[in-house]
Amino acid sequence: MRTLRFHEYGDPAQVLRLEEAAAPEPGPGQIRVAVEACGLTPADWALCGGLFAGELPRGIGLEVAGTVDALGAGVSGVAAGDPVFGPAPFRGPTAGAAELAVLDVWFARPAGLGPAQAAGLPMAVETAYRGLADLGVTAGTTLLVSGAGTTVGFAAVQIAIGLGARVIATAGPTYAGDLRDRGAEVTGYGEGLADRVTAIAGGPVDVVLDLAPAGTALPELVRTVAAPTDVLTQSDLAGAGRYGVRVSAGAIRDDVLGEYAELAAAGRFSVPIAGVHPLDEWRAALYRSRSGQAHGKLVLQIG
Numbered sequence: 001m002r003t004l005r006f007h008e009y010g011d012p013a014q015v016l017r018l019e020e021a022a023a024p025e026p027g028p029g030q031i032r033v034a035v036e037a038c039g040l041t042p043a044d045w046a047l048c049g050g051l052f053a054g055e056l057p058r059g060i061g062l063e064v065a066g067t068v069d070a071l072g073a074g075v076s077g078v079a080a081g082d083p084v085f086g087p088a089p090f091r092g093p094t095a096g097a098a099e100l101a102v103l104d105v106w107f108a109r110p111a112g113l114g115p116a117q118a119a120g121l122p123m124a125v126e127t128a129y130r131g132l133a134d135l136g137v138t139a140g141t142t143l144l145v146s147g148a149g150t151t152v153g154f155a156a157v158q159i160a161i162g163l164g165a166r167v168i169a170t171a172g173p174t175y176a177g178d179l180r181d182r183g184a185e186v187t188g189y190g191e192g193l194a195d196r197v198t199a200i201a202g203g204p205v206d207v208v209l210d211l212a213p214a215g216t217a218l219p220e221l222v223r224t225v226a227a228p229t230d231v232l233t234q235s236d237l238a239g240a241g242r243y244g245v246r247v248s249a250g251a252i253r254d255d256v257l258g259e260y261a262e263l264a265a266a267g268r269f270s271v272p273i274a275g276v277h278p279l280d281e282w283r284a285a286l287y288r289s290r291s292g293q294a295h296g297k298l299v300l301q302i303g
């Protein structure tokens with residue numbers, strides 16, 4: 001089968017290779033999926049750079065949609081050919097950016113939810129939901145989502161509004177209108193952010209979820225809250241200690257993916273898709289993602 005993977009750590013443009021590899025075999029409790037679409041995330045490039053380093057080669061691609069191809073021992077409730085999606089394990093010699101991928105966790109892909117849309121859900125939804133849960137966001141919370149034009153931030157806005165929170169969001173022009181349509185009060189990021197947010201909120205916000213690029217937002221964000229620990233960053237892990245803000249400590253929340261897939265299929269939730277690239281054109285997706293201005297999820301079309 002064809003797969004995108006690396007044999008040494010380094011810049012993804014240098015170390016990633018599209019090549020033939022042995023098909024992965026589903027172990028007990030796993031399924032194997034014929035991959036139709038694979039979502040790409042900044043984490044893929046970090047894996048190439050040595051994040052969670054281990055035995056090489058390793059694959060990239062942490063979220064997939066496809067159809068069930070084979071079942072591991074003990075798996076029931078799903079059959080060959082069923083449309084599914086889910087997060088792809090990334091510690092093996094191949095991962096989600098491959099014609100076949102094994103999954104530990106999967107959900108039925110509802111009718112009406114295409115493979116690209118489904119493949120774009122797991123990372124954005126899980127990260128957003130976990131961050132909001134860590135912050136204790138609930139009905140009545142006034143929340144600032146910093147970097148709501150990122151895929152995680154766009155998901156977080158919708159999830160928080162669904163929980164009954166008041167959501168203020170910073171975003172560029174691409175998705176500002178869509179975020180307003182979903183109920184957020186939107187302002188730009190950059191200089192003066194704290195003053196603009198405080199004016200909109202009428203005082204400090206209760207909590208902040210930060211997805212803005214590392215090094216860009218924390219000095220302003222700590223001025224929007226009563227205490228720095230009211231800010232949780234999922235992007236600036238190095239800056240967190242310097243500014244006294246929190247990082248996510250909660251358990252992985254893949255359990256909510258099925259619920260948001262149903263909402264997406266019903267047109268009541270979305271993660272924007274910036275582009276769908278054939279597997280052969282993975283470099284174009286890489287460059288768009290690494291530009292920092294992807295403006296949505298980049299998806300590889302496979303199979």
Ligand SMILES: NC(=O)c1ccc[n+]([C@@H]2O[C@H](COP(=O)([O-])OP(=O)(O)OC[C@H]3O[C@@H](n4cnc5c(N)ncnc54)[C@H](OP(=O)(O)O)[C@@H]3O)[C@@H](O)[C@H]2O)c1
Binds near residue numbers: 170173
């Ligand atoms: N800790 C975790 O578990 C975890 C998991 C997944 C992701 N993450 C992190 O979460 C962050 C978001 O990930 P993602 O994949 O959703 O990112 P992404 O969609 O690739 O982010 C790109 C977007 O960032 C926005 N942006 C650019 N400069 C900005 C600035 N100065 N301030 C605010 N927004 C800016 C742009 O949107 P607009 O200009 O159109 O607004 C751009 O389209 C990343 O830092 C990623 O590493 C963490």
